[in-house]
Amino acid sequence: MHAQGHKETFTLTYVTSRTVGIGACLARLGMRCIQRLDQPIILTVSDDLERVSSVLKRLSFVPPYSGGPRPQLTPLDPPDRPVKYLPENSCNPRAAICGASDGSRNWLGGIFDRDSFVETLEGWARTVVT
Known part of the structure; x- marks a missing residue:
């Protein structure tokens, strides 16, 4: 059950x-x-x-009723945008997924749309991203 x-x-x-x-x-x-x-x-x-x-x-990700349509969220990034986060030496997996600032005002987009990834259990294993 x-x-x-x-x-x-x-x-x-x-x-x-x-x-x-x-x-x-x-x-x-x-x-x-x-x-x-x-x-x-x-x-x-x-x-x-x-x-x-x-x-x-x-x-905001949950349908209004069981089996209902999923909410349509407007992405902050255009669908055809390039992934701009490209590590030179070592890769920060969170930045590769979510994107990161380059230290100035420039945003380097990651694999997922900006602000769309929600990490769970972040503090449990620093080398594991879920």
Whole structure:
């Protein structure tokens, strides 16, 4: 029944403090959990405003009802743009995916559209990007 529920609806858990015991289990069942960085479980964001913004951003990708059409988001980058982030020595994988500033006002676009990639579990393994 648990797997079936995830196929039928979007689930997201918003945790305002520490979760232990059954609270931690219930938060994990939601598959997507937003919780403060200094609290245990899935560590993603640092304060309440950032957490609420994260919830709203994720909801913007969710259809209005199960099986409904996905929201059409207007990309910030034109579809035919080149990938401008080209590392000279070592590659920063986050910059290759998301793009980066060149130190001045120039934006070097990455593989994905600007501001469209949402990284999860960033603090867990610095060499792994998910």
